[in-house]
Amino acid sequence: MKPTELPTRVRATLDMRYPLSSEQKARFRAYRCVKLPHFWTPEVLEYFEPVVTHWVGKLTESMPDLSQRDTYGKAFRQAFNLWVHDSRVKEWMLSPRIRMVMEELLECTGVRMYHDQALYKEPGGGITPWHADQYYWPLDSDRVATLWMPLHAVPTEMGPLNFAQGSHVLTEGRQLEIGEDSEARIGARMRIGDFPVLQEPYGLGEVSVHSGWVFHRASPNQSDEMRKVMTGIYMDAQMRASEPVNAHQSADLAQWAPGVAVGELLNSPLNPQL
């Protein structure tokens, strides 16, 4: 794959540090989730939105109709590792701006790609049930987080991501795979109110970062437009593979870090250091 010349102003934003405030860093340290306004410029979103939309169309074309999917399937069209398919996406997802913000939030000196995924919640698409991502990940520390990047503003009716702030300390519910059961059981636990739920729309260019054990969900997309989101999952460059504790983790290890054995650094060709 040949490197791509990006438009000058897009490239400039990808190379520029996002100035995290001490309040944002403290918030992430305490709650393990934070929203970052104006992370991307309108130009960056205008450039990448059609690229991501093209790949979601191509990579999910065999997906059955919404009505034929289960609760998780109704949550979104999901397309993985777009950076491997497209050099423009590669430049974006491995950009200095992302590296710097993830290093600062995860408090480590290097980060690697675990994988990326586009999450397109269709008009009429259902809830994203409550869950914690790290249930799926065979990783030996919690220095891993998702950068959730809507490609447009996301008002409440489109299903912005909600977080139970600080819920990474809760071990109850971690063993639940995403689905109706996780929605009911984790939802009931969150209603107790120990972990205030952040439920806010996203402005244009706003992104969020949440670490692997924070419980989160999204409401259905009640608008008549697609909710278009690109995400990247980034981990400490020193992350090692842990013994898989469920079938999802075994499959994840083989898929996202092929050839890496338990105890080894996750440094397969699919896990470049940014």
Ligand SMILES: O=C(O)CCC(=O)C(=O)O
């Ligand atoms: O986009 C969504 O609705 C859910 C996203 C999510 O669960 C994640 O990125 O970890």
